[in-house]
Amino acid sequence: EAQVTQNPRYLITVTGKKLTVTCSQNMNHEYMSWYRQDPGLGLRQIYYSMNVEVTDKGDVPEGYKVSRKEKRNFPLILESPSPNQTSLYFCASSFRPRADTQYFGPGTRLTVL
Amino acid sequence: KQEVTQIPAALSVPEGENLVLNCSFTDSAIYNLQWFRQDPGKGLTSLLLIQSSQREQTSGRLNASLDKSSGRSTLYIAASQPGDSATYLCAVGNTGKLIFGQGTTLQVKP
Numbered sequence: 001e002a003q004v005t006q007n008p009r010y011l012i013t014v015t016g017k018k019l020t021v022t023c024s025q026n027m028n029h030e031y032m033s034w035y036r037q038d039p040g041l042g043l044r045q046i047y048y049s050m051n052v053e054v055t056d057k058g059d060v061p062e063g064y065k066v067s068r069k070e071k072r073n074f075p076l077i078l079e080s081p082s083p084n085q086t087s088l089y090f091c092a093s094s095f096r097p098r099a100d101t102q103y104f105g106p107g108t109r110l111t112v113l
Numbered sequence: 114k115q116e117v118t119q120i121p122a123a124l125s126v127p128e129g130e131n132l133v134l135n136c137s138f139t140d141s142a143i144y145n146l147q148w149f150r151q152d153p154g155k156g157l158t159s160l161l162l163i164q165s166s167q168r169e170q171t172s173g174r175l176n177a178s179l180d181k182s183s184g185r186s187t188l189y190i191a192a193s194q195p196g197d198s199a200t201y202l203c204a205v206g207n208t209g210k211l212i213f214g215q216g217t218t219l220q221v222k223p
Contacts, residue, residue: 031209043157043202043213050209058210090156097209098144101159 002027004105006091012111013081021076021108023091031097032074033058034066036087043090049074081112115140117205119214126193127222134188134217136203141181148177148188149202151216157202193221
């Protein structure tokens with residue numbers, strides 16, 4: 001089944017404790033992206049990757065890191081999480097961002113205490 | 114900076130009505146526009162993708178139009194059903210970036 005998977009789905013952590021949210025797709029998509037969704041602010045793009053080893057900032061990249069060492073995986077790294085990073089995170093992928101629809105993962109709900 | 118606005122923020126209609134959701138954007142330099150559906154606590158599901166060179170796309174009871182010059186798109190839902198109740202989001206794409214509107218929350222009453 002074609003899908004985007006995220007792990008973990010739920011995470012409660014404390015300020016400053018490094019964490020990684022994994023994202024994997026099995027559709028051989030070139031493009032992958034991370035978003036956060038907050039009440040009143042909607043969905044905002046954090047980082048995106050046009051292909052392996054090619055990443056770029058979205059609208060809200062501060063406090064996040066990403067890497068794209070292989071095509072199927074695009075992990076989101078929070079080196080020193082803070083409470084303002086409490087949010088619902090989504091990963092998405094597509095063949096080509098210009099021409100193809102994006103497939104979204106189920107989301108990761110992160111709480112930073 | 115691109116801004117995307119969706120009106121109305123919420124909509125409640127009786128089953129069977131035809132309805133229109135609106136999306137406007139400030140910068141016409143877009144590659145495409147997508148409409149998504151989000152159910153409570155769930156991820157997003159793509160409904161329709163319109164390329165910048167296209168005027169409309171149709172899928173079943175859904176029809177989306179795009180007027181790039183005026184910075185507007187509409188999502189038309191025919192013969193609405195209770196199962197259509199969800200939040201509908203539009204997003205405009207340019208290169209790798211995707212900018213979302215705040216969404217319209219639709220409730221279709223039986």
